[in-house]
Amino acid sequence: MTHHMGMPRKLLDFCENLAVGLSDRTEPEACIGFVIRHLPEFVSDIRLLKEILEGMVRGDDYLDLSYATMFDSEVILYRDPARLFSIRMFLWVQGEYDPIHDHNSWGVISPVQGNLEVVNYLREDDGSNENYARLAETGRRIIKPGETTFVCGPESIHKTGNPTQQTSIQISLYGRSQTGRNYINGFDEVNGLVYPIYAPKILKQRLAMQAIATLG
Numbered sequence: 001m002t003h004h005m006g007m008p009r010k011l012l013d014f015c016e017n018l019a020v021g022l023s024d025r026t027e028p029e030a031c032i033g034f035v036i037r038h039l040p041e042f043v044s045d046i047r048l049l050k051e052i053l054e055g056m057v058r059g060d061d062y063l064d065l066s067y068a069t070m071f072d073s074e075v076i077l078y079r080d081p082a083r084l085f086s087i088r089m090f091l092w093v094q095g096e097y098d099p100i101h102d103h104n105s106w107g108v109i110s111p112v113q114g115n116l117e118v119v120n121y122l123r124e125d126d127g128s129n130e131n132y133a134r135l136a137e138t139g140r141r142i143i144k145p146g147e148t149t150f151v152c153g154p155e156s157i158h159k160t161g162n163p164t165q166q167t168s169i170q171i172s173l174y175g176r177s178q179t180g181r182n183y184i185n186g187f188d189e190v191n192g193l194v195y196p197i198y199a200p201k202i203l204k205q206r207l208a209m210q211a212i213a214t215l216g
Helices: 009-023 028-043 046-058 200-214
Strands: 074-079 085-092 106-113 116-123 135-143 149-152 157-161 168-175 183-188 193-198
Touching (some): 009 028, 009 046, 009 074, 028 106, 028 168
Antiparallel strands (some): 074 085, 085 168, 116 135, 116 157
16 A cells, blocks of 8 residues: 555655655664654644544545454554555554554554553563463553554564543554564463464455365
């Protein structure tokens, strides 16, 4: 999704400026630092974000709601043509959390409206069994509008969600993939299980390939 027809000019300008800055940076830490300095400018522009949401309701072309995302609450606002980064909006209903998961890239996260809770985990096993993980919770943090947090690749394991009684809006900016995977790992903390989380479109394609194999 690299077409920009109907995209608010301020959103496109912001993304193009980010691309210039990120193109000169290769290390994840440098990219994260750059985005942390600039993302608050975007998430504080309530008029622009309202315009984006209104476009979502209208079904504007640049917001491809059918695009394969990992989570139902996730909408891609922009994908850089050079694949340097993508910007995503998450819309959380009250009390909603995503499953515990890892990441394929570095990323910076910030709420727009409403608080966001982030629960971080550390993997205590050695990773030798791809279907098993022993996790330890390392901390919980409430992120308020104007604040940021970040992740950096598959070692960053967390769950995020909305601890409030109203809809919460989150903006996340993710960098280039560090893993080459087309899935992320989900974790069942209670039973110590690891399982892949695929975007629905990719999952259906995998199931179709498996079904083809059964037909001989």
